[in-house]
Amino acid sequence: xxxxxxxxxxxxxxxxxxxxxxxxxxxxxxxxxxxxxxxxxxxxxxxxxxxxxxxxxxxxxxxxxxxxxxxxxxxxxxxxxxxxxxxxxxxxxxxxxxxxxxxxxxxxxxxxxxxxxxxxxxxxxxxxxxxxxxxxxxxxxxxxxxxxxxxxxxxxxxxxxxxxxxxxxxxxxxxxxxxxxxxxxxxxxxxxxxxxxxxxxxxxxxxxxxxxxxxxxxxxxxxxxxxxxxxxxxxxxxxxxxxxxxxxxxxxxxxxxxxxxxxxxxxxxxxxxxxxxxxxxxxxxxxxxxxxxxxxxxxxxxxxxxxxxxxxxxxxxxxxxxxxxxxxxxxxxxxxxxxxxxxxxxxxxxxxxxxxxxxxxxxxxxxxxxxxxxxxxxxxxxxxxxxxxxxxxxxxxxxxxxxxxxxxxxxxxxxxxxxxxxxxxxxxxxxxxxxxxxxxxxxxxxxxxxxxxxxxxxxxxxxxxx
Amino acid sequence: xxxxxxxxxxxxxxxxxxxxxxxxxxxxxxxxxxxxxxxxxxxxxxxxxxxxxxxxxxxxxxxxxxxxxxxxxxxxxxxxxxxxxxxxxxxxxxxxxxxxxxxxxxxxxxxxxxxxxxxxxxxxxxxxxxxxxxxxxxxxxxxxxxxxxxxxxxxxxxxxxxxxxxxxxxxxxxxxxxxxxxxxxxxxxxxxxxxxxxxxxxxxxxxxxxxxxxxxxxxxxxxxxxxxxxxxxxxxxxxxxxxxxxxxxxxx
Amino acid sequence: xxxxxxxxxxxxxxxxxxxxxxxxxxxxxxxxxxxxxxxxxxxxxxxxxxxxxxxxxxxxxxxxxxxxxxxxxxxxxxxxxxxxxxxxxxxxxxxxxxxxxxxxxxxxxxxxxxxxxxxxxxxxxxxxxxxxxxxxxxxxxxxxxxxxxxxxxxxxxxxxxxxxxxxxxxxxxxxxxxxxxxxxxxxxxxxxxxxxxxxxxxxxxxxxxxxxxxxxxxxxxxxxx
Numbered sequence: 036x037x038x039x040x041x042x043x044x045x046x047x048x049x050x051x052x053x054x055x056x057x058x059x060x061x062x063x064x065x066x067x068x069x070x071x072x073x074x075x076x077x078x079x080x081x082x083x084x085x086x087x088x089x090x091x092x093x094x095x096x097x098x099x100x101x102x103x104x105x106x107x108x109x110x111x112x113x114x115x116x117x118x119x120x121x122x123x124x125x126x127x128x129x130x131x132x133x134x135x136x137x138x139x140x141x142x143x144x145x146x147x148x149x150x151x152x153x154x155x156x157x158x159x160x161x162x163x164x165x166x167x168x169x170x171x172x173x174x175x176x177x178x179x180x181x182x183x184x185x186x187x188x189x190x191x192x193x194x195x196x197x198x199x200x201x202x203x204x205x206x207x208x209x210x211x212x213x214x215x216x217x218x219x220x221x222x223x224x225x226x227x228x229x230x231x232x233x234x235x236x237x238x239x240x241x242x243x244x245x246x247x248x249x250x251x252x253x254x255x256x257x258x259x260x261x262x263x264x265x266x267x268x269x270x271x272x273x274x275x276x277x278x279x280x281x282x283x284x285x286x287x288x289x290x291x292x293x294x295x296x297x298x299x300x301x302x303x304x305x306x307x308x309x310x311x312x313x314x315x316x317x318x319x320x321x322x323x324x325x326x327x328x329x330x331x332x333x334x335x336x337x338x339x340x341x342x343x344x345x346x347x348x349x350x351x352x353x354x355x356x357x358x359x360x361x362x363x364x365x366x367x368x369x370x371x372x373x374x375x376x377x378x379x380x381x382x383x384x385x386x387x388x389x390x391x392x393x394x395x396x397x398x399x400x401x402x403x404x405x406x407x408x409x410x411x412x413x414x415x416x417x418x419x420x421x422x423x424x425x426x427x428x429x430x431x432x433x434x435x436x437x438x439x440x441x442x443x444x445x446x447x448x449x450x451x452x453x454x455x456x457x458x459x460x461x462x463x464x465x466x467x468x469x470x471x472x473x474x475x476x477x478x479x480x481x482x483x484x485x486x487x488x489x490x491x492x493x494x495x496x497x498x499x500x501x
Numbered sequence: 502x503x504x505x506x507x508x509x510x511x512x513x514x515x516x517x518x519x520x521x522x523x524x525x526x527x528x529x530x531x532x533x534x535x536x537x538x539x540x541x542x543x544x545x546x547x548x549x550x551x552x553x554x555x556x557x558x559x560x561x562x563x564x565x566x567x568x569x570x571x572x573x574x575x576x577x578x579x580x581x582x583x584x585x586x587x588x589x590x591x592x593x594x595x596x597x598x599x600x601x602x603x604x605x606x607x608x609x610x611x612x613x614x615x616x617x618x619x620x621x622x623x624x625x626x627x628x629x630x631x632x633x634x635x636x637x638x639x640x641x642x643x644x645x646x647x648x649x650x651x652x653x654x655x656x657x658x659x660x661x662x663x664x665x666x667x668x669x670x671x672x673x674x675x676x677x678x679x680x681x682x683x684x685x686x687x688x689x690x691x692x693x694x695x696x697x698x699x700x701x702x703x704x705x706x707x708x709x710x711x712x713x714x715x716x717x718x719x720x721x722x723x724x725x726x727x728x729x730x731x732x733x734x735x736x737x738x739x740x741x742x743x744x745x746x747x748x749x750x751x752x753x
Numbered sequence: 754x755x756x757x758x759x760x761x762x763x764x765x766x767x768x769x770x771x772x773x774x775x776x777x778x779x780x781x782x783x784x785x786x787x788x789x790x791x792x793x794x795x796x797x798x799x800x801x802x803x804x805x806x807x808x809x810x811x812x813x814x815x816x817x818x819x820x821x822x823x824x825x826x827x828x829x830x831x832x833x834x835x836x837x838x839x840x841x842x843x844x845x846x847x848x849x850x851x852x853x854x855x856x857x858x859x860x861x862x863x864x865x866x867x868x869x870x871x872x873x874x875x876x877x878x879x880x881x882x883x884x885x886x887x888x889x890x891x892x893x894x895x896x897x898x899x900x901x902x903x904x905x906x907x908x909x910x911x912x913x914x915x916x917x918x919x920x921x922x923x924x925x926x927x928x929x930x931x932x933x934x935x936x937x938x939x940x941x942x943x944x945x946x947x948x949x950x951x952x953x954x955x956x957x958x959x960x961x962x963x964x965x966x967x968x969x970x971x972x973x974x975x976x977x978x
Contacts, residue, residue: 092776094775098763338771
C-alpha cells in the first residue's frame, strides 16, 4: 500500500485531467461493450443465474473441490504447492527458479502475482522478469502498478505510452497505437522464445480434470504457457470450479461482462505439462494455490465476495471508479470488488477507508455476472471498521448526538428548531455558503439550504388546528 | 372523486423533508388527500437512522430504528415515505438489523410489509397515474439510486410526470447515474462527491430543463446546492411538489 | 503449508460463513437442443468476419487446396508449419503443396534449454501455420483446436497467418453444445484452445490493434460434408 493518504491520492487523481479523461474513456467503452453484448445475448440473465449457483455451490464446498483439483493436477504429472500466504507462494517460485537455473521469466497477466508482488522478489534474486501482456508491459516499463484488473493501462494516454517506449526502449518516438504494438510485439517475441520459465495466473481451475483456464486476447498467455520449459500458474484458491460444463457457463458471462466480447480471442485450457509425443509445450507444470487471507473471507458474512470471477464490470460501471481511476484506491484491487477484498486480505488498518469510497448506488451489483451483493458487504465492512474503532472522532460525537435526538422525539424537535435558527443565521437568501469544519467538505462543492423556518412537524400541527 | 371510503395512511415524513423541505411533505399530504386518503402523521416519529447505518454505526442505527418501529407499529394502514432511500432502509435493512432480536424483528417485518415510497404507493397501490397537476415548464427526472435499484422505482414517477398538464418532460442524459450524494460520503469523500455532482449538473443543464425532480430530497439538496453554487436558474424540487393538484403555475 | 493444514483452514471457515444461494448439490441444467450443423455455416462465417477473420467455403478438398495455395501466395510465404497430414481434412496436404512449391517445416521443440531456444528462434520467421480443428462454434465464430501428437500448439500461434481447415459437420451452435458433445475434450489433451479471430488488444486508449503476439490473420476454410 502506498504511503500517501487516500484523500491525497483522490485529490491528485481528480486534478490530473490525463487520468480522469483516460479512465472515463476506458470505463465508458467497456460499459458500452457490455451493454451491446448483453443486448445481443437474450440468455444472459439465465446464464448469470446459473453462474451464481455454480460459484455459490463451489465456494461453500471449497475444500472438496480444491482437493479434487489438486489430485487431478498431480495425476497428470503436475506439481501442486499449497501457499498459505504471499511469502510462501513467492518463496516456492524463487526456490524453483533457483533450482532450475532460471535467468529469464516471462509473465502473462496475473492479478494474483501483483497481489503477492512476485516480480519484485524474483528481480531481487537477479532474475529478469518481463511482463508480456501489452498493458502490463507498459506499466512495467513505467514502473507503475496496474490501475484496473482487466485493462492495466486504462489510466494512460497514447502519448504517455509513446514517451515510456521512447525513454525505456530507446525507440524513436511514435504515438500511433499500431506502431507501438509492433514495437512491443518484436521486443516480446524475443523474450517468449528465450525465457526459461513462464508464469501465469488462471481465470478458472477445473476440479474434475485438474485443468486451468486462461482467458486472453493477445496470444501472450499461450506463448507464456507453451514456449518456456517450465510453466508456473499462481491460482487464487477461489478460482476453482467443478466441471468443464461449469466452465462453459462461466465463460459465457465472463468476456461479455468484462469487455463486451462474446469470447476472448484465446480461451486456453491447460491440463498438465506436455504429454509424450506432443511436439511442443512446457516440460513441467506447477500450480501454486494461494490462500493469502481468502480463508478469512470464508469464515465470515462476506464469503460471497469469493464468488467473484474477476471480470472488472463493477469497476467499469462504478461512478466513483470512473471519477478517480484505479490508482487512487491504493490497492492492486480497486473499485467495488477491491473495496471488499482488500480489507479482507490486508486488514482494515491498511484498507479500511476503501469501503467508504462508495455511495452504495448499487450499479456494481446490477452488472455483476454472478450477482454479488457488493453493497451489503461494503456496509458490513463499514460496520466492522466502526466496531474496530476506526470512525473519526467528530463523526462519533455527531452520531451519538443524532442518535440521542432520534430516539427522543422532544429532543429531536427541539434540536431541529435550534438547527433551523442556526442555519438561518448563517444563511443569505436561504442558503449557507460556507459551513464550518468538519462539514466544510459540503460547501466546497455546494451551498447548503437553510433549515425551514417551520419544520413539517410544526406545519402539521398548524394545519390540524385549522 | 372516489366513491370508496377513504384509506387511512400514515405519513413518515423523513428527517430531510421535515427539516429542510416541509413543503414537499405538505404536497404529499395534498396529493394523498385528493386521491381518497386520510393522512395521519404519527407525531413522535424522528429519523429512520439510515445515515448512522450507512456509516457503520449499527448500534446507533438500531436505537433510532427501535424508536420509530415503536411509533409506526402502534399505527395501522399503509405507511407512506416521500424518500426512496428511507423506504429502502426501513423495508430491507430494519429486518436485518434486528435479526437477533425477536420482538423488534417481528415489528420490523410488520412495518416493512406496510411501507411504500410515495410514487410507488400512488401508482402501484392506488392506481393513480394522473394527479391533475398543472405546470407549463420543462421538467427532467433524476432516478435516485436506492429507489431505482432496490425498490424498482422508475416507471411510477415517470408516468406521473408525463401526465402533468402543460409540462414537457425532457430526457436527462445519465438519468440513472448516481448524483454523488451518498449520505456521509458527501462530506467524508467530498472531492469525489463534487466530481460526480459536476457531471450530473452538466447533464441537467444540457437537458434544457427548468426543473429537475427526484423522489429523494437527499439527492435534491445536493443537486440543488450545486445548481445554486454555479448560479444556475434550474430548480431542484421533490416530485411531490410538481404533482400537487392545485394547478400551481410554475412561473408565478 | 502442507495440503492437510491448508484444507483444514478452508474447511473450518465453511460452517461459520454465509453463502447466499448455495445449494448442496452441484447445479445442473438440461442438455442443449439437437441441431443441424449445415444450417450453422452462415452464422459462423458472419461471426468470424466480425472478428476480422474470414471464412472460405470449399466444396471439395481440391478447392480447399487451391485456396491454401492462393493464401500462401497472397502472404508472400514459401514455407509453412502444419499439423501432421493425418490430422488434416485435406488428404496428403504436404505432398500437394509441395507440388505448388511450398515447403513444410517441422517444429518439434527439444526439452533442453539451449536447443529449445535455437529451434524456437529458427522457426519464428515462418509466415503461415496450417491446422485442422476439432469444432467450430457458430454463435461466437470460434475454432476449437486440441493439442497432442501431430497437433503442435505453435502452428496456430507462432506464424502471423493461421489457416484453419474445418468440416462443416463439425460446427456447433455454441460452446455449451460443444461441451455437451465432448465432455472430455479438455482433459484428453494438455492444451485445448478456443480461438476466436486474430490476436488483438485495445490496451492503448481503447484503440483496436490486431496481431499483437498471436496471428494477425485467421483464414478458415470450411469444407463441405
